[in-house]
Amino acid sequence: xxxxxxxxxxxxxxxxxxVILRCVPIxxxxxxxxxxxxxxxxxxxxxxxxxxxxxxxxxxxxxQFSVERPDGSNFTLKIRSxxxxxxxxxxxxxxxxxxxxxxxxxxxTRLLVL
Amino acid sequence: xxxxxQPPSMDCAEGRAANLPxxxxxxxxxxxxxxxxxxxxxxxxYIIHGLKNNETNEMASLxxxxxxxxxxxxxxxxxxxxxxxxxxxxxxxxxxxxFGSGTRLQVQP
Numbered sequence: 138x139x140x141x142x143x144x145x146x147x148x149x150x151x152x153x154x155x156v157i158l159r160c161v162p163i164x165x166x167x168x169x170x171x172x173x174x175x176x177x178x179x180x181x182x183x184x185x186x187x188x189x190x191x192x193x194x195x196x197x198x199x200x201q202f203s204v205e206r207p208d209g210s211n212f213t214l215k216i217r218s219x220x221x222x223x224x225x226x227x228x229x230x231x232x233x234x235x236x237x238x239x240x241x242x243x244x245x246t247r248l249l250v251l
Numbered sequence: 252x253x254x255x256x257q258p259p260s261m262d263c264a265e266g267r268a269a270n271l272p273x274x275x276x277x278x279x280x281x282x283x284x285x286x287x288x289x290x291x292x293x294x295x296x297y298i299i300h301g302l303k304n305n306e307t308n309e310m311a312s313l314x315x316x317x318x319x320x321x322x323x324x325x326x327x328x329x330x331x332x333x334x335x336x337x338x339x340x341x342x343x344x345x346x347x348x349x350f351g352s353g354t355r356l357q358v359q360p
Contacts, residue, residue, distance in 0.1 A: 141294075168345050180295060180338075182347035193347055228294050238344030239285070242294035 139163040141243035143229050149249045150219055158214045158246045160229030169212045170230040170240060171204065173197070180228070186212065219250045254278070255339045260355040263333075269326040271354050273339030276320040281343045284315060286324045288335040289353070295338065298324065329358045 142161045150156050162169050171183040185193040186204050203215045212231075216223055226247050230240040256274040263269040275284065283302050287295040299306055299313045301322070306313045312325040326333055338353040 170347075172348075172350075174292070176292075179352060180289070180348075180350035182349065185345070185347060187345075195347065226292055230294075232345055238283075239297055239300060240345075240348060241297055242287075244294045245292065247292075 141229055141231055141241055143227075143243040143246050145246060146244070147247045147249075149251065152221060152250055153218050156216050156219055156248065158216075158227050158229075158248070160212045160214075160231075160243055161210050162212055162229065162231030163233075163241060164210075166231035166233045166237075166241075168192075168232045168238075168240075169204075169206070170232075171214045172228045172230065172242075173225040174228065174245075175222075175225045183214070216248075219248075221250050224248055224250045254341050254349065255351055257337070257339055257351065257354045259352065260357070262357050262359055263326075263329045265331060265358055265360050266328055269324075269329040269333065269356060269358070271324040271326075271337050271339075271356065272321065273323070274321045275339070275341045278319050278341045279343070282341040283344055284313065284319075284322050285340045285342055285348070286311070286313065287338045287340065287348075287350075288333075289338070290332075290335040295350070296335075298337075329356075331358050331360060334358045 144159045169186045174180045184198045226245040228245045229243045232240045285300040286298040301313045315322045336353040
């Protein structure tokens, strides 16, 4: 069964450093999403991406964040200068075209900012 | 804020049906009812969704009331592996999913 994969599973970084989280969406999906979950809190939407453009973003997704589809298979989330409060699980999701709108999530990347 | 209301927790005996309710009284005509679950800190797992009609798949059944203001997720024979937080989400599709606090289902042996 096709699935969304994410790398790395865990990332530890120093405050102020840049991190790139990677996702491989389900192969025939064209809509991509990032969510995050701070420990003990709700899953929060960050951004959605379609046709090489951001289609929707939340207030959390500020200038420190960016997304990119660098090639035909990867979808990345970059945090330019990490803060302590960026520590969270980051989940990628993807969905398809009409009739296939369901979002399928990856296993997540646990980011710890020290 | 989430547009759904779910009980914070429920218990169910192993092998019995688990019926998880959800109220979504402000649902719009183009919004689907989606159910996901999350086991520990794993990625949310899609379970089932529906618009108006009841739906069934290999994991669960979804019963939506005629006025669409509430729904029930049914796990027909709960197992210990079904212990998780279950989220009911209304969304028009391909838009941001708004997760609430969900229902923590504990399946008891």
